[in-house]
Amino acid sequence: MRLEECTIYITLEPCPMCAGAIVQARIPRVVFGATSPKAGFGGSLINVLQMEALNHRCEVVQGVGQEESSDLLKQYFKNMRNKKTKE
Numbered sequence: 001m002r003l004e005e006c007t008i009y010i011t012l013e014p015c016p017m018c019a020g021a022i023v024q025a026r027i028p029r030v031v032f033g034a035t036s037p038k039a040g041f042g043g044s045l046i047n048v049l050q051m052e053a054l055n056h057r058c059e060v061v062q063g064v065g066q067e068e069s070s071d072l073l074k075q076y077f078k079n080m081r082n083k084k085t086k087e
């Protein structure tokens, strides 16, 4: 499915699979909060979203709500860890 008139807003910089799906869907604009230094394919490790070799490139806006996004992700993973230790 092509999403050529959409903007995607995400808390975390996309991983390789998500970045690939975004390019395949031809999403023109990607807005994300927190960067992902160890797994980010929106510019941290590799920039799949703006790769010359691919047939679609996105406008990328990063750092929007960075602190809020980072806090949400930290809380989410903390909850996941606590849930696992209780099972």
Ligand SMILES: [Zn+2]
Pocket (backbone or CB within 6 Å): 014, 015, 016, 017, 018, 019
């Ligand atoms: Zn992903």
